[in-house]
Amino acid sequence: xxxxxxxxxxEGQTALVTGGTRGIGQAMALALAEAGAxxxxxxxxxxxxxxxxxxxxxxxxxxxxxxxxxxxxxLSTLVPTILADGHRISILLNCGGIQRRHPAHEFPSADWDxxxxxxxxxxxxxxxxxxxxxxxxxxxxxxxxxxAVVNVASLLSFQGGITVPAYAASKGGVAxxxxxxxxxxxxKGISVNAIAPxxxxxxxxxxxxxxxxxxxxxxxRIPAGRWGAPEDFKGAVVYLASQASAYVSGEVLTVDGGxxxx
Numbered sequence: 637x638x639x640x641x642x643x644x645x646x647e648g649q650t651a652l653v654t655g656g657t658r659g660i661g662q663a664m665a666l667a668l669a670e671a672g673a674x675x676x677x678x679x680x681x682x683x684x685x686x687x688x689x690x691x692x693x694x695x696x697x698x699x700x701x702x703x704x705x706x707x708x709x710x711l712s713t714l715v716p717t718i719l720a721d722g723h724r725i726s727i728l729l730n731c732g733g734i735q736r737r738h739p740a741h742e743f744p745s746a747d748w749d750x751x752x753x754x755x756x757x758x759x760x761x762x763x764x765x766x767x768x769x770x771x772x773x774x775x776x777x778x779x780x781x782x783x784a785v786v787n788v789a790s791l792l793s794f795q796g797g798i799t800v801p802a803y804a805a806s807k808g809g810v811a812x813x814x815x816x817x818x819x820x821x822x823x824k825g826i827s828v829n830a831i832a833p834x835x836x837x838x839x840x841x842x843x844x845x846x847x848x849x850x851x852x853x854x855x856x857r858i859p860a861g862r863w864g865a866p867e868d869f870k871g872a873v874v875y876l877a878s879q880a881s882a883y884v885s886g887e888v889l890t891v892d893g894g895x896x897x898x
Contacts, residue, residue, distance in 0.1 A: 638778070643880040647672035649777070650723055651877065652715075652766060654678045654705060654758075655731030656687050659838035660788070663866035664729060664873040669696040671874045673727060676718060678703050705732045705758040706750060715765035726777055727877045728766045730759045730787045733806075735840050737799045748802045755806035756813070759787055763817055767826065775825040778879040782825035786876045787814050789830040789888050791895060807832075811888050818886030827885040829876045834892025836864035860893030 651673045655661035665687055669675050674697040677687060682700045691698035701718060704710040718725065734754045736747040763785055770783035777783065790807035797804045811830060818828040835841060835854050845851050845863075855863065872891050875881050890896050 638879070640880075642778070644874055644878045645672050645778075646727070646874070646878055649673045649726040649877075650676060651727035651729055652676045652678065652718065652725045652762070653729045653731065654762065655733060655788070656729075657684045658686075659840065660833055660836060660866045660869050661729075661731035662687050662690075664731060664869050666690055666694070667870035667874050668727065668729070668877060669694050669698070670870075671878065672696075673877075674698070676701055676723060676725070678705075678714065678732070680704055705754045706734075708753070708757070708761070711758055711761050715762070715769065719769060724773065725766050725769055726783045728762060728783070728785045729873065729877070730762055730785075730810075732758065733788065733840070735800065735803055737843060739799055740801045743801055751802035752806050752809075755803065756809040759810055760813060763787070763813070763828070767817065767821060770826050771821070771824060777825075779882040780825060781827070781879065781882060783827075784877045784881075785814075785817065785821075785826065785828040786873055787828075787830040789814070789832040791832060791834055791890070791892060793830075793832050793888060794896065814888060815886045822885035827876070827881060829881070829884060829886070830888045831869060831872050831876065832888050832890045832892070833869065834858065834864050834890070834895045836866065836868070838866065857898055858893045858895050859897065862893065864891065864893060 651668045653665045656665035656677045669691045677700045688698040703714040789810045792804040793807045793811035814830040
């Protein structure tokens with residue numbers, strides 16, 4: 637029987653992380669490292685070394701791979717390059733995402749395409765390519781598992797939002813993609829889950845926080861009485877990446893201070 641500490645340990649594993657340079661993604665990348673994983677950071681360029689340095693200060697390895705989530709050709713070479721370097725990916729964390737705000741009747745096609753590419757198509761591409769790699773590995777992770785995929789969904793996987801139709805569509809897609817992949821892979825030792833953040837005080841929500849009326853309305857509905865912080869996601873991602881959640885798959889775990897319960 638494993639101890640609780642062993643169930644949550646990621647010792648000896650390697651995680652591929654997108655969106656890890658700031659906000660929720662950075663906090664989750666650090667959490668995986670604190671639990672024992674080495675981290676492969678996917679960034680547009682290598683100029684931002686903040687997360688890499690923080691991971692290395694924990695005694696873990698961190699490697700930056702450059703790729704542009706908005707560019708299918710760039711993304712298509714990412715996983716083959718990583719595997720050619722000899723890495724065995726046991727955790728995939730898809731946290732990269734963008735936001736565009738316009739009234740729906742004026743929403744530009746270019747912004748729609750950009751949001752769907754980064755938030756949904758790139759997630760699928762990485763799930764497919766890393767999933768194929770995981771399926772080809774022996775089931776030697778704790779609990780006879782091959783790997784764990786954690787996608788980042790949203791409250792807008794369930795709700796429609798205001799002036800963000802592309803984001804809502806993309807995050808609804810992430811929730812359904814998570815379930816579809818789980819149906820194929822859960823029986824093969826790969827769990828596929830998502831985390832749906834509530835309203836979190838990060839750069840992506842700056843427009844909401846700067847609108848006094850909307851910010852007050854949002855805060856009034858959160859039972860916890862505060863906006864979320866990136867650190868609120870550390871426990872959830874380690875849980876979903878580790879053996880602790882071995883019988884959990886196809887789930888969208890909402891981390892929202894109680895918002896969805898209202």
